[in-house]
Amino acid sequence: MPSLGLRTLIDVLEQKQRVRRIAKTVDRTWEPACIAKWMFQALPDEERFGIIFESVKGSKFRLATGILGSSRAAYAMALGVEPDEINEKWVDALLHPREPVEVARAPSQEVVEAGDAAKLSDLPIPVWTPGKDAAPYITTLVLTKSAETGIQNMGVYRTQVRDDHSVVINLNPAGQGTRNARTYMDKGKPAPIAWVIGADPAVLLAATAKLPYGVNEATIAGGLTGAPIELVKAKTVDLMVPANAEFIIEGEVIPGEIAQEGPFGEFAGYMGGVGPRPVARITAITHRKDAIYYGFSSQMPPSESTIMQSLSNAGVLLKQLRYDLGEPTVTDAVIDLNYGGTMGHVIVAMEPRDAAHSKRIGCLVANMTGLKRITMVDPDIDIRDPDHIDWALNARMDPGKDIVVVEGAQFAHMDPSVRPVGGRPGPASKLVVDATLKVDAGTFSLPSKDYMMRALELWKEAGLPEFEMPKRARLRIDRS
Ligand SMILES: Cc1cc2nc3c(=O)[nH]c(=O)nc-3n(C[C@H](O)[C@H](O)[C@H](O)COP(=O)(O)O)c2cc1C
Numbered sequence: 001m002p003s004l005g006l007r008t009l010i011d012v013l014e015q016k017q018r019v020r021r022i023a024k025t026v027d028r029t030w031e032p033a034c035i036a037k038w039m040f041q042a043l044p045d046e047e048r049f050g051i052i053f054e055s056v057k058g059s060k061f062r063l064a065t066g067i068l069g070s071s072r073a074a075y076a077m078a079l080g081v082e083p084d085e086i087n088e089k090w091v092d093a094l095l096h097p098r099e100p101v102e103v104a105r106a107p108s109q110e111v112v113e114a115g116d117a118a119k120l121s122d123l124p125i126p127v128w129t130p131g132k133d134a135a136p137y138i139t140t141l142v143l144t145k146s147a148e149t150g151i152q153n154m155g156v157y158r159t160q161v162r163d164d165h166s167v168v169i170n171l172n173p174a175g176q177g178t179r180n181a182r183t184y185m186d187k188g189k190p191a192p193i194a195w196v197i198g199a200d201p202a203v204l205l206a207a208t209a210k211l212p213y214g215v216n217e218a219t220i221a222g223g224l225t226g227a228p229i230e231l232v233k234a235k236t237v238d239l240m241v242p243a244n245a246e247f248i249i250e251g252e253v254i255p256g257e258i259a260q261e262g263p264f265g266e267f268a269g270y271m272g273g274v275g276p277r278p279v280a281r282i283t284a285i286t287h288r289k290d291a292i293y294y295g296f297s298s299q300m301p302p303s304e305s306t307i308m309q310s311l312s313n314a315g316v317l318l319k320q321l322r323y324d325l326g327e328p329t330v331t332d333a334v335i336d337l338n339y340g341g342t343m344g345h346v347i348v349a350m351e352p353r354d355a356a357h358s359k360r361i362g363c364l365v366a367n368m369t370g371l372k373r374i375t376m377v378d379p380d381i382d383i384r385d386p387d388h389i390d391w392a393l394n395a396r397m398d399p400g401k402d403i404v405v406v407e408g409a410q411f412a413h414m415d416p417s418v419r420p421v422g423g424r425p426g427p428a429s430k431l432v433v434d435a436t437l438k439v440d441a442g443t444f445s446l447p448s449k450d451y452m453m454r455a456l457e458l459w460k461e462a463g464l465p466e467f468e469m470p471k472r473a474r475l476r477i478d479r480s
Contacts, residue, residue, distance in 0.1 A: 005244060006198050006294070009078055010052070010067060018049045018074050019067060025055040028063065030130035032056075036065050036297040040304075045071045045337070052292065056124035061287075063124040064294045068201050069304030072337075075311050078201035079224060084384075087332060089224065090209075090315020095323065097215075098222030098229075106232035106243035108199075109286040114236055118285040119164040123247065124293050129265030134274070136161045137264060138249070139296040139305075141196040141207040142169070144180035145239055147187075152240065153180050154207040154217035156296065156305075159195065160261050165282045168261040169193070169253070176213050181253045181278065190252035192237035193280055198246025198294040203229060209312040210342050218242075236283040246291040250284040265299030266414040267306055267340040273413075301338045309341020317346065317369065327361060329353060331379045335371070343412050345373040347383040355438045359404060362432035366406040372415075374432045380479060381435075382471040389435075397435040406430040446480040453477075 004012060013019040026032055032053050039048055050067035068078050076083040113119070125136040138159040145152045153176045160168045171178045177193075184191035196203070202224035206217040218229045231240035234250050241248045261277035298305035314335045321330040332349040335341060348365060352358040358376040365374045375389065378396070382388045397403075411418045411428030418428040446452065 004078065004080065005200050006067070006246070009201055010050070010064075012077060013050060013067065013074055018070065018077075019052060020049045021052045021054055023054050025057050026053050026063075028056050028059070028124050028126045028136070030127060032063055032065060032124075032126045033128045033130055033297070033299075036304075037300070039066060039070070040297065040302055041300070045302075046073070048074075050074065053124070059122060059124035059293075061122075061124050062292045063126065064198070064292050065126075065297045066304045067294065068204060069296065069308040071307070072311065075205070075307060078205065086311055087315045087318050090312065091319045091322070093220055093223030094316065094319040096223045097219035098227070100216075100218045100222060100229040100231045100240070102240065103230045103232050103243050106230070106241075107288050108241065108243055108245040108248050109232060109235065110289045111291075112235055112284060112286045114284040116165070118249075118282050120161050120167070120249075120282060120285075121164050122285070125161055126295055128295075128297070129271070129299055132271055133264050134160055134260075134262055137295075138167065138195050138197075139298060140294065141199060141204055142177055143194040143196055143239055143241060144177045145192055146180045147183040147189075147191075149214065151214055151216050152218065153177060153213075154196075154203070156207050158264060158298070159280075160264070160277075162259065162279070167251070167280050167282065168259045168277050169280055170261055170264070171253075171278055178278075179213060185253065185255040185278075188255050190254055190281075192234070192239045193251050193253050194234055194237065194239050194241050195247075195249040195251075196242055196245050197249070198292055199242040200225065200229065200244050203242050203245075205308060205312055208308045208341070209316050211316065234284075235286055245288075246294060247285060247287040249282060250286070251280040251282045253278050253280045267298060267301055267303070267343075268412065268414045268416070269300050270414065270416060301340075306339060306341055306344075307337050310335040310337045310339075310344065313342050314346070317348075317365070320368070321348075321361070321365070325364070329357070330361065332383055334383045339372075340370075340412065343370045343372055343415070345375065346371045347375045347377060347389060349377050349379045349381060349383050350436070351379055352436050358436040359402070359432065359434045362434055363404055363406055366404075366409065366430035366432050370410045370412065372409075372428075372430055374430065376432070376434045376436055378436045380475050382475060385470070385472050388472040388475075392435040393433065395441075396437045397433060402434040404432040404434075406432060444476050444480045446476055449477050449480050452480065 048070040053063040181191035202221040206221040230243040257279040262274040266272040
């Protein structure tokens, strides 16, 4: 199945009850966020769904959230693959990027509101942590460009609404959006910026991937879809924006204009602080005639934000290890869905060439990423099965020999564990746990495969309950 456009994806997900609609008029200052929070906090991954609020008080537009990132299954459907194929889809896209193409007309520009007519209060922008966030926040793909190279960048940077025509953007000082904006602002020029709402799923997902500076995420989105992404000239700023999107908000980051941003509910599970961030002026809002506003749900994990970032960045890590760092021994990687995607727990499966190989790779991952815990296992472990990982940790890891604490590591300011009482955050450390087998431990303590498979016939004949063989059991029986 090819990857799908957002509207087709919504139809497909709705048929599978993975998108639900709420018809009652909702108050965007609290109701949509709280409903989304219940969905993520109360339901297990396999029962979650995206939500479309059909009627939002004070706006003529519908509001969607959680469409791409409610579950692994929804994310996989957005890329047109099975959940177990997500990583390889990413590896393939990164190896085969496709240049975007320019088009003259675009659904995202069916309606153009420029200047004073472009009012943010027309959009159903929610408050995501009601009672705690400073304001409504735009949570979507942000497009910037380098004045030096002309290369565009896509990332998701939360953006606080100040008034109808201006915003404060959480452009992380070390991030790529900031680097691009500086290529204009250091010369005293306003930096072009656009918020892309409801683009093709591959475009939105590409923006959640941590890629090297200078890689245009639109080319990776093309690799994900297998076809070039269509871009159109923005109406009021010098940017090429996705032709297939629900809304594009165009603007300019104003040199020297800074405002306080935050507080905002963070992925670490706590409220983030307040800090100075750049201000942008809105120059236009363009949209489809019957546009759906789409905001990513974030805050306390698991959330749409942590799910998308974890799934995208496990694929990116796999490609980097295998192809950029020449480690074909790495077979798979999974990042837990309960933290910041690039800052949580990664489990890497590999075929070690010697007894210290997996520890070396674990330390490499600790140093090259923001991931906090790195667990190394053999390829005969199902890295998506916590019970199987736990068995590997007990059976194949001796804490005295197999744990490395990497000091002086990258850290997230919103992580309370790196905050000393009364001091400044950091430095932080990482935990590398090598749970690969270092000696020949003999065969598994299960009957041989032949016996086990024959016993299944007896199981059936006896009318015992049917089951789907867990991958953990298959991996063990195959080697018994
Ligand atoms: C919902 C959501 C909100 C995010 N908010 C921010 C943010 O405010 N600032 C930031 O630096 N990264 C944020 N991220 C993470 C970045 O989008 C992600 O690291 C991305 O790869 C950054 O792109 P870049 O490396 O091109 O800058 C957010 C991600 C999601 C999914």
